[in-house]
Each structure stands twice: as C-alpha cells, then as structure tokens.
Amino acid sequence: MATEMERKLRAALEAGDSEELQRLCGEIDSNIELEVGGFDTQDYPFEELRKMPLAHHVACKPVSSSCLELLIDRFGPGCLTHRNDRGQTPVHLAAQHQDESWMKLVKEKGGKRCLRIVDRWRQTVVHFAAMNRKSNSCLKWLVKKLGSDCLTVSDRDGDTAVHLAALYQSIESLEWIKRQIGTDCFRLKVDSDRTAFHIAAWKSDNSNLKWLVKELGSDCLTVPDKYGDTAVHWAAEHQPVDSLQFIFERIGAEMFSLKNNQGEAMTDAVESWRWVTDKSAKRAWISSSLWRLKASRPPAGSSTPTAASAGTKKQLDPSFTDWDFILQEDKKQLIGRGGFGEVYKALTDRNQTVAVKMLPLSGTDKSGKLQKAVEMEKRGVEILKRLSHPNILQFLKCEQKSDGLYIFTELVLGHSLFELMQRQNKPFKESEVRDFSRQICLGLNFLHCQPQGAILHRDIKSENVMLTNEGVIKLIDFGLAREIFNTCSLSAGNQPKGTWHFMAPEMLMGEGNSIPQDRRVGLRLHVWAFGCVYELTAMQPPDGNEPQQRIVILRYMQRAMPDGNEPQQIADGFSAGLKDFYL
Structure with missing residues (x-):
C-alpha cells in the first residue's frame, strides 16, 4: 500500500500544485518511485497510471521547474540521468512536456552532456522535444545549442526530429525547420523509407500534410515507404474524410489505384482495425466518389470526351517555335x-x-x-x-x-457563364449554380495553395468563367493585360485591376495593385470576388444598378455587399442554403 507521503505526492502531481509539491519534495529522503495518473491521453492513450521515479513525474507535469531544481539540489545531478523502465530520463520527458527554461536548468545543473542522452529506442532529447505538442521552444533551444545536424539524427525506427515534428507539432515548427536546413529535409528517408509527409499523414488533422504538399508538390502523396504504404494510405487510416477530398483534388483517381506491398489500397486502410476516424463518413465518400468516376467515363467505344476524361487528354506542348x-x-x-x-x-x-x-x-x-x-x-x-x-x-x-x-x-471550346445567361435570357438553376460554384472553389483553392504564395485572379466574374462543351468550369483572364492597357495611353489613369462591382474595399483604395503573397489576403479578395455567385442567380452583379463612382463610396464606407436601402438578397426560389453560402 502507498504511504501517506506517496498519496500526498501523487495528489500534488496530478493537481499540478507546485507549491505543495515543493513542500513535499523538501521532506522526502530519496527519489522514490510513484504510480501516478492524470497524463495527457494524446501522449499516453493506453495508460491511466505510470510508475516512475519522482523526478520523472515532475518533468511530465504542469508544475514549476523549481520542483525539479529542488530535487537536483537534494539528490544530486544523477537524478537527471536516472532511467525509468523505458530508458527515459527526466531530461527526455522535460523536453517533451515543458518549455526551454527547463532545458536551461538541465544544462546548468547537469552539464551539456545531459542534452545528448539517448534512450532505449535511440531517441535523443531532440526527438522528445519534437514530440512536444505544447511548445517548440525546447526544440529551438536545443538546435541552437547542439547545431542543426541534430534534427536529422534517426532513432531505431528511422525517424528523425523532422519526422516527429511533422506528427506532433504545427506548421510554424515546419516552417522554422525549413529555414534551418531547407525543404529537402522533408523528403529525407532513413531505415524505413518513411518521409515527413508519411508521418504527417498520421496526424489527426491534415494541416501539416497540406502544408507539405504545398511545399513539395502533389507527387509526395504517392511516394511509397519500405512497405509500399504512401501518405494516401496513412491519411485514409488516421485522418478525417476531408483529407480524402483534399487528396482527390490533388491527384484525382490515382489515389484509388495506389497499393502497398500487401496489395492493399487506401480503401483497405480505411477499414483498418487499429484506428477509428469516422469510418462511416469515409466509406460514404469513397462510394460516392467511385460512382461519380464511373459515371463520368465514356461508354465503351465512345469517342466523346467527358469532364473526367478532359484531365487525361494529351497535354499541350508549350515548346513550339512556329x-x-x-x-x-x-x-x-x-x-x-x-x-x-x-x-x-x-x-x-x-x-x-x-x-x-x-x-x-x-x-x-x-x-x-x-x-x-x-x-x-x-x-x-x-x-x-x-x-x-x-x-x-x-x-x-x-x-x-x-x-x-x-x-x-x-483553346477552350464553350461559352462564358455571362454569355450563356444572355443567350438563354435567364439566370441559372440552383443545381447549376452549385455545380459551377464547386468547380470555381476548386480552382481558387488551387491558386491559394501555391508553394511561392497565393496567386490572385483579380477579376472573377461570369464573363471570366468559361463552361466547356464537356461541362468543366475554367477560370480565364487573370487580368494580365491591364498593366499594358494602363501604360499605352488607352486608360484614363491608374485604374484598379478588376471589375468594380466584384472588388474588395482594399482593391478600390489602392491596396491591391499587386498580387498578394499573403494567402489570407488573397483568400479575402477571392471570397469577395466570389460575389459572382449572386450574378449567376440575378443576371447582374451585386450593386448592379449603382454607378461606378457610387461603388467606390459604398466600399469605402465598408457597407455590406450588395448594398442598398434594403439589403439585396438572392431571389426567392433559391434555397436557404445557397443564400447562406452567398452571404
């Protein structure tokens, strides 16, 4: 049975009570072993209690570093290098759970050698710092002290700190690592042929995977590891259904044909017993996506191209000379x-x-x-x-x-959405607006995700949205000619680059004369310009009855779009969902 002192220590540790813990640490005679709970289930999903020496528990818990300092002063720096049953020391655990102030304390009390301790799985203190979900300050501090080479040291499984940061930390950490050792580190393969993008696909959200695809290109999704598994396999198993849609937008039907060395496709990974992440939603998405792919294929012997086959046609050769x-x-x-x-x-x-x-x-x-x-x-x-x-x-x-x-x-064979409305003399049906909007969104999202920064279209309106003969939306006319137009004495002055009715206020106020490199700015301008959704339901742009000069005043006043004495809404007859999407 636990002694009264052990029960008090356990209660103080689980409660994160630094003051009580310091008082108790001053009364004990040794670095006693304790069985303590209250651990983060993300880090220890299968353990309610862990038995370790007191110094190890202190390094894991949200308490003051003064508690560890007190133990070091009482029992000597040897408690920093004492190992638990997994070969981990308090230094490893502090790197995983605390901030850089604990690393400074360790170096001060135990010397720099404490920062180079390796556990039973050949994981260094830097590996543990890369697994710190709360802060990357330990990782940054250790790299500053040990050099950037420590980021690429592999453990027993072939994982480096780069790999582990892709799983446990945020995009900010990946961007910092990129600045330290370059983008190629995310392609680094060691023993298992796993890369950072394989590991990022294990993360419960797809933020890091999306960032890596933006940096490395969509090809990284299809690179196999030693066992033939790709990032697609791992994302299908570990991540939610929106990751499947993201991958489909990048590599299309190829995602369904990728197989590992056991002949398993991503559909098999979804059914894995190891993890449960909205399996039913993923099954439904796979079923509907495969059905759409099948329905879009031309009948046997048919030469009529379809929307799906348009993506597989012979690529145009830009190297022509005549x-x-x-x-x-x-x-x-x-x-x-x-x-x-x-x-x-x-x-x-x-x-x-x-x-x-x-x-x-x-x-x-x-x-x-x-x-x-x-x-x-x-x-x-x-x-x-x-x-x-x-x-x-x-x-x-x-x-x-x-x-x-x-x-x-x-050469796009078809008509602009503006021309189609004029020829039909009526706006589009809701089903058509939804289909066109979905495709426009896919194109705009692609523009936002470019490695060198977001690309801004600058003039999204129905005249610049083509519908091909196969039913595929194409965004055309990126406003390239405006610089020449304004320079050739064909323009009255420095006009904004775009169409007045669809411009965000910052474009009209002279803040948008260049393509923004900040993705958030580009997103705002594109979302505003996506008011063309209104045009598809009304055959005129938002504020279409207002003169050009009035548009500038309205935008400067930051009035809602579209403006007017009574807020102009999408007409009755369209669903509440479409109206809400537009607003």
Whole structure:
C-alpha cells in the first residue's frame, strides 16, 4: 500500500500544485518511485497510471521547474540521468512536456552532456522535444545549442526530429525547420523509407500534410515507404474524410489505384482495425466518389470526351517555335474580344490548336514604362504557365513582336457563364449554380495553395468563367493585360485591376495593385470576388444598378455587399442554403 507521503505526492502531481509539491519534495529522503495518473491521453492513450521515479513525474507535469531544481539540489545531478523502465530520463520527458527554461536548468545543473542522452529506442532529447505538442521552444533551444545536424539524427525506427515534428507539432515548427536546413529535409528517408509527409499523414488533422504538399508538390502523396504504404494510405487510416477530398483534388483517381506491398489500397486502410476516424463518413465518400468516376467515363467505344476524361487528354506542348493564325473566310478566326485585346485561333508546329491573345503595343515609350509593363506581363505568364488544374486555363507561353504581345493558352471550346445567361435570357438553376460554384472553389483553392504564395485572379466574374462543351468550369483572364492597357495611353489613369462591382474595399483604395503573397489576403479578395455567385442567380452583379463612382463610396464606407436601402438578397426560389453560402 502507498504511504501517506506517496498519496500526498501523487495528489500534488496530478493537481499540478507546485507549491505543495515543493513542500513535499523538501521532506522526502530519496527519489522514490510513484504510480501516478492524470497524463495527457494524446501522449499516453493506453495508460491511466505510470510508475516512475519522482523526478520523472515532475518533468511530465504542469508544475514549476523549481520542483525539479529542488530535487537536483537534494539528490544530486544523477537524478537527471536516472532511467525509468523505458530508458527515459527526466531530461527526455522535460523536453517533451515543458518549455526551454527547463532545458536551461538541465544544462546548468547537469552539464551539456545531459542534452545528448539517448534512450532505449535511440531517441535523443531532440526527438522528445519534437514530440512536444505544447511548445517548440525546447526544440529551438536545443538546435541552437547542439547545431542543426541534430534534427536529422534517426532513432531505431528511422525517424528523425523532422519526422516527429511533422506528427506532433504545427506548421510554424515546419516552417522554422525549413529555414534551418531547407525543404529537402522533408523528403529525407532513413531505415524505413518513411518521409515527413508519411508521418504527417498520421496526424489527426491534415494541416501539416497540406502544408507539405504545398511545399513539395502533389507527387509526395504517392511516394511509397519500405512497405509500399504512401501518405494516401496513412491519411485514409488516421485522418478525417476531408483529407480524402483534399487528396482527390490533388491527384484525382490515382489515389484509388495506389497499393502497398500487401496489395492493399487506401480503401483497405480505411477499414483498418487499429484506428477509428469516422469510418462511416469515409466509406460514404469513397462510394460516392467511385460512382461519380464511373459515371463520368465514356461508354465503351465512345469517342466523346467527358469532364473526367478532359484531365487525361494529351497535354499541350508549350515548346513550339512556329505558329500561324487559323483563317476563316480569309480572315483570322476571332474567338473573343475584350477591353485589352482580341483572341484568335492558332495552329502550332506541334500540330495543336491553341488560343492566342494579341495585345497591341501602341503609344510612345520614352520613359520605358511600356516595356516595364510588358516585362511584368511576361513574368505573370511564367508564373501562370506552371499551373496545371482542370479548372484553371492552361497558359503556354508569350511572345513579344513589333506590333504587340502574344499570349498563348489552351483553346477552350464553350461559352462564358455571362454569355450563356444572355443567350438563354435567364439566370441559372440552383443545381447549376452549385455545380459551377464547386468547380470555381476548386480552382481558387488551387491558386491559394501555391508553394511561392497565393496567386490572385483579380477579376472573377461570369464573363471570366468559361463552361466547356464537356461541362468543366475554367477560370480565364487573370487580368494580365491591364498593366499594358494602363501604360499605352488607352486608360484614363491608374485604374484598379478588376471589375468594380466584384472588388474588395482594399482593391478600390489602392491596396491591391499587386498580387498578394499573403494567402489570407488573397483568400479575402477571392471570397469577395466570389460575389459572382449572386450574378449567376440575378443576371447582374451585386450593386448592379449603382454607378461606378457610387461603388467606390459604398466600399469605402465598408457597407455590406450588395448594398442598398434594403439589403439585396438572392431571389426567392433559391434555397436557404445557397443564400447562406452567398452571404
């Protein structure tokens, strides 16, 4: 039976009562072993009680470091290197549960050698610091003292501190690690061929996995470890259903065909007995996704492309060196005209038809502003040509000639949503608005998740949203031509880059003249511009009856959008859910 002193120590430890614990520690004669509970179930999910020496318990509990200091002073620094039944010392446990002040105390009382102790599984103090869910201050302090090489030391299972931080800590820690040793550390494979993105897929939320995909690209999801398991397998087992949707948006149907060395697919991982994470919801998502994929495939022998097959068509080759306009009745075949140029059909020397937007370069350029604007547009195309997503217009290249700048993109066969409404002389049905909105969201989300920062479209409206003949939404016209337009004496001044009715206030106030690199800013501007949802139900933009000058005043006053004496709502006949989504 526990003595009265042991019961008091246990109560003080479980309650985190530093004052009482210090008083009791001053009365005991040895670093006694205690059986104590009250541990974080995330760290110790299967243990209600743990039996360890008192110093070990102190290092785990939310108490003052003065308690450990008192024990060291009473029993000597040897209590810091004393091991429990798992080979762990109070130093390991303090790194896992406390902040950097405890590490400073350990170094002061036990010397730097205490920071290099390894447990039975070859895990260092740095490994334990990477498992600290509450703070990364111990990890940062240890790296400062021991050097960044300690981040890549592997334990018995082949895991490094980088791996463990991907599982236990936040994006802030991953960004800090990236600054210390570079992005390649997240691809590091040791004994088991597991990488940081494999481990991140074990985390109960997908925040770290999403960040790593943004940094490393979607290919990291399909890299197998020694056993053939990918991040897709682990996410299917450990993470909630929204992770499956996220992965599907990145790699599509390929996620269902990935198999490990045992022939198990991600659908088998969902049924694993080891963990239970909304299995029923994941089963339902898998069933509906597989059904949609099957329904989208063309019938056997059919040559008609579908929305699904559009993503697997032959990729356009941007390396063509020669091209010419496709003629119609001896004239260039015009397929579109806007405020900043005309779009024609062209045939390349790779035997592919593309769209080419011609931007005339008129006006004098004594100050060099025009050429600076042209170079800015070229850089914009270089950024956009790296994007590949079913709902984003594929940019190919641009060429500057004496008469203008030519921007080449994929040729989209279909109509803009604006044109379709005009031709039908009526707004879209709710089912159509929902489908279009979902696809627009997928495209915008892709733009937000670029490794170099969010890319802002700048002009989301029904005229710039195309519906292909196969039913696929394409976001077009990223506003590239506006810099040239404003420089060629074709514009009255420095106009905002976009359409007035769809602009967030900061765009109208001159704060949005460049593509924001802060993802949150880009998200706000895109969400505001996504007011085009209203346009699809009303055939006019929000505040469509207001003159341009009035729009600026309304936005400056921070009034709700759309504005008016009576708040303008989506019309009756549409569901409350759609109205709520718009608001």
